[in-house]
Amino acid sequence: MVSALSAPHFHNEEAAYEYVEARIWPQGPVCPHCGGVERISKMQGKSTRIGAYKCYQCRKPFTVKIGTIFEASHVPMNIWLQAMYLIAGSKKGISSNQLHRTLGVTLKTAWFMSHRIREAMASSSDRIMGGNGGEVEADETFLGNKKEAKVGASYHHKMKVFSLVERRTGVARSFVIDKVNAAEIGPIVARNVSTETRLMTDEASHYLSIGKPFLTHEVVKHGLGEYVRGERHTNTVEGFFSIFKRGMRGIYQHCSEKHLHRYLSEFDFRYTNRAACGVNDKDRADIALAGIVGKRLTYQTTGKA
Ligand SMILES: [Zn+2]
Numbered sequence: 001m002v003s004a005l006s007a008p009h010f011h012n013e014e015a016a017y018e019y020v021e022a023r024i025w026p027q028g029p030v031c032p033h034c035g036g037v038e039r040i041s042k043m044q045g046k047s048t049r050i051g052a053y054k055c056y057q058c059r060k061p062f063t064v065k066i067g068t069i070f071e072a073s074h075v076p077m078n079i080w081l082q083a084m085y086l087i088a089g090s091k092k093g094i095s096s097n098q099l100h101r102t103l104g105v106t107l108k109t110a111w112f113m114s115h116r117i118r119e120a121m122a123s124s125s126d127r128i129m130g131g132n133g134g135e136v137e138a139d140e141t142f143l144g145n146k147k148e149a150k151v152g153a154s155y156h157h158k159m160k161v162f163s164l165v166e167r168r169t170g171v172a173r174s175f176v177i178d179k180v181n182a183a184e185i186g187p188i189v190a191r192n193v194s195t196e197t198r199l200m201t202d203e204a205s206h207y208l209s210i211g212k213p214f215l216t217h218e219v220v221k222h223g224l225g226e227y228v229r230g231e232r233h234t235n236t237v238e239g240f241f242s243i244f245k246r247g248m249r250g251i252y253q254h255c256s257e258k259h260l261h262r263y264l265s266e267f268d269f270r271y272t273n274r275a276a277c278g279v280n281d282k283d284r285a286d287i288a289l290a291g292i293v294g295k296r297l298t299y300q301t302t303g304k305a
Pocket of ligand 1: 031032033034035036055056057058059060
């Protein structure tokens, strides 16, 4: 038996750099300053930082961290890879407190690392879901309490999440919404789902107008105790919500609305790349690693680790 965590890139910082470089620079190092690929050499010598290269085109040094979620972080690369593996491999997520205890980093660092890893997991796909008569399920759910509690209907003080799940691929896409109505949900559906789709929703009235442009709009009447009628159901998206809510209740107990979209990225990512879709823990961590590039602007909002 070999533990997944015994791989060298989890223990040796040089091996960790090589592991990341092989995935970010499959054709060899690329200078992040000038884009050069030719006159680059690895810096040698005892005082040299691990993973340092020099570009002789622009004469600047660099590492693979530049332009990624790892930039400006002092956490050793192998610890980053451990954190990514743990978050990618835990079905309901892993708390900052747990990361802090397991990795031996401070709680504050663990919190920043978690948020940066969520940035890496955030989908940059603009692929349209559904099409060719495929099924997409749409539903919303409520979570916790908003700080600025409003009076009125019982869900007004809750945070609201709208999700789409494409049945064929198992891809989940989730959105924080302010109000549960056609004005807010309609544009999200229109932007993300092909009209050549069988749209599956419950009987909520806001879906009446939203469903009109689609090949079919199939409605399951939960109010009448109906949950499945052949292919007409929303069980897939409800299954996604159940994992998300168990994770948010059990692992991430305190989440402000400001950060909710980050947690949604994490749950969308794991669900989309789950074992039932043929993705094992190692592959899932590697897919997250492929997403570390080009996320600088958003991660800067979470400060420095
Ligand atoms: Zn250069």
